[in-house]
Amino acid sequence: MAKNYLLEILTVVAILAFCAVFLYTSSTMTGAEFAGSDNVGSGMIAELSGKSVDSFTPLIPQYEPPSGEIESCLFALQAAFGGILIGGVFGFWLGQKKNLTESTTNQ
């Protein structure tokens, strides 16, 4: 029984451990802002090149989401699109499989 669900159990354990580590670091670590590593990387670039972060301007003009809300909305859209694809295909496969077993038992 337990062996059949080994991967499920491992997944739950890994996610719980991940959350526990987050709670621990966010409560004990000083200066942990949980900013994107992209931004931390950009800060390092500025440090290495001796220029300020603001002096780096886009080479090609780009749209920037005017607020964090708009940005999270667009990210949620991206994730939702992926979720619809996955849910749809798994449902399609399940239906195919059911159809197949039913048609073989009917013969």
Place this chain on the structure above:
Amino acid sequence: MHIMEGFLPWQWCIVWWLIALPCLAFGVWQLKKVMEKDREALPLLGVTGGFIFILSSLKLPSVTGSCSHPTGTGLSAICFGPWITSVVCAIVLLFQSLFLAHGGLSVLGANIVSMGIVGPVIGYAIYRLLKDTSVNIYLTVFLATALADMFTYVTTSLELALAYPAEVGGVASSFILFMGIFAVTQVPLAIVEGIVLALVFKYIVALKPDILIRMKIFSESQINAARGEA
């Protein structure tokens, strides 16, 4: 792993674009061939591509006190190879550079090389290496996906180190600095990603084993053995 728009000198932007473009072109050609050969491959592409969309939108906190996102590219690399995966990644990265200001059009080439090419190539290489051995197929999927994630960030670090060598120690020492930001943050995320995608693969094996066998992703006996134990 996004290099932000404007943070890469234009010379390097061109270099990475020149590497990315032929890979993308080859990916599109391969994709056309796969779809002509087997229409049943399309849903599988939907699932593996769907995970790239979801996982690359999740920015998760990590031990370094900053946030980063998994890539989700390993599963697609195993099923379709690295070049088709590059095409899917390019679509996601294009969306993020156009609407989210994550990455940008000039650095898109560099970001495609790290997330869409080097990561998946490493993942695919590990899968090919372990495929015909007695290693459990879920362990193979775990290693391929986790390392595809890891090496995406190693590549980003290398791309930045090449463009911004430190005054003392040059490329090597700034590579270590960038690895400290990108790769260390990524270790726990890569492990979780590997486990989750191995679980997803288990469900694909349970629901649609025939497509995996037909596309020769794993052999019939391996799939049957995995179904027996799962």
